[in-house]
Amino acid sequence: MSRQHMMWMQSELESLRERGQYRSLVDSEPRPGGWVIRSGRRMLNLASNQYLGTDLLQIRQELGAFPAGMGAGASRLITGHHPLCTRLEEEFARCKGTESCLLFSSGYMANTGVIPALVGRSDCVFSDRLNHASIIDGIVLSRAQCFRYPHRDLDRLEDQLKKAPRGAKKLIVTDSIFSMDGSMAPLRELAELKDRYEAILMVDEAHSGGLYGEEGQGLVHAMGLTSRVEVQMGTFSKAYCAYGGYIAGDSMLKDYLINKARSFIFTTALPPAVISAVYQSWQSVRGHSVRRDELQRKAEMFRQRLQEAGFDTGGSECHIVPLVLGSNEKTLRVSEKLQQEGVAAVAIRPPTVPEGTARIRFSLMAIHSDEDLKWALERIIRIGREEA
Ligand SMILES: Cc1ncc(COP(=O)(O)O)c(C=O)c1O
Incomplete structure (x- = not known):
């Protein structure tokens, strides 16, 4: 690529960094029970969309290999x-x-x-x-x-x-x-x-x-x-x-x-x-009706606990529970600290959400255990308060 093109890309990336909007890829490998290894560190996966924790490997064992192709x-x-x-x-x-x-x-x-x-x-x-x-x-x-x-x-x-x-x-x-x-x-x-x-x-x-x-x-x-x-x-x-x-x-x-x-x-x-x-x-x-019910029960408990601790969970009514923090910088700090303590908590910033509403988007899985969720909540509440 020519130097001229590298320069405008570089300057756009720097401007994203200054606004706290720079994003990069992190290696993430799922683990059983709703955990994940991110950059070599084991974390409770509160950022996955596989809400029911359906395990394709297990399905494959039960039902046989998928046809080739x-x-x-x-x-x-x-x-x-x-x-x-x-x-x-x-x-x-x-x-x-x-x-x-x-x-x-x-x-x-x-x-x-x-x-x-x-x-x-x-x-x-x-x-x-x-x-x-x-x-x-x-x-x-x-x-x-x-x-x-x-x-x-x-x-x-x-x-x-x-x-x-x-x-x-x-x-x-x-x-x-x-x-x-x-x-x-x-x-x-x-x-x-x-x-x-x-x-x-x-x-x-x-x-x-x-x-x-x-x-x-x-x-x-x-x-x-x-x-x-x-x-x-x-x-x-x-x-x-x-x-x-x-x-x-x-x-x-x-x-x-x-x-x-x-x-x-x-x-x-x-x-x-x-x-x-x-x-x-x-x-x-x-056939996962039990998991569907479990997911909503766990989400209700998780959301209530955050609300009781005085946090803003926006208009959440389901298994997606945002912790709305406002500024990009604060959200990045909370996300970083939580990940250091073993909670996969990903910062969501503009343009994905409107300016001034940066957040950690927590998404629950039916297979998260109550103990793991309580363990994560204790960290989220402590770190959220430290950064308030
Ligand atoms: C509301 C909504 N619609 C559509 C999509 C796109 O779906 P897919 O990941 O299958 O491209 C997503 C997420 O990725 C989404 O959150």
Whole structure:
């Protein structure tokens, strides 16, 4: 690279460092019981999205090896559409109570492909201000007019819906559980608004898939809203402990996306081995109702303990419990000290969260023991107070 290019990159990196926003990669190897080795140090993993602690190695031992095939060889529309895709899509849709399901290579690719397929330049998207980056990127790619409403603010959303030009398609898009806050979208009220304003409702179930409903079908299903949400999006990378994204909805939607979603059309299909792992992992997650209940019980205890100690846990209502600290520097110090004491606590800073709301995002796993959580809480509370 030329010296000139190195200089502007260097200066951008320095500016990130000055603002406490510089990020770097840390080696992390999962260990049983919800622990992790990070940079050679053993820590309680309070930063994983594998909320149920589903263990793929164990599933593999119980159910046998996944079929070989680490390369699909082509996109789905060419020769990459393995019969395992059909099986997973059909059975998963049946479980969710939708007519169909369509696999994407990741949740990020589902959001960045589906939103531009549904709306374009002359349409409008209404997006909760705390929606995930992949939704924001999908909206940018769509070139639609974007209205960002304050977090869960239905009055502002309604004002914005009224402003949409006549004839424009309207898409309301929301996370079901907000990834950095652990708050829940008002799904019932959103469904009412979308009916009133003839909009499409799209719900990202990345952090609720596998965790709500009798078989982990997600929050939309658990709230009895399946027929009222046109587009359910999710990922197999979190509670399902595997990889890949999906869209669930009507057959017409699937047919349309196969023809119009660029991130589906112009990429190689997921490897058959991954689809097989997703299938087996999903089967295991369906039966984990005890773990689902345990996860919420542990999260409730964890959140309450932090609140009683006077900490700000934002709008958390689930297994994601932020410790909102405000400044980037303070958050980095707390994160560093906690990691030194064996708690994997990762600092989340802008632009992932709004300026001035830097935090440690704790995410619990059903397999964390009560003793380990109490041990971690003692450290979090002590270090949090030292840095107050
Ligand atoms: C709300 C939300 N949507 C989508 C994604 C993207 O999913 P994936 O990791 O499968 O790309 C994530 C996380 O990564 C997320 O938190």
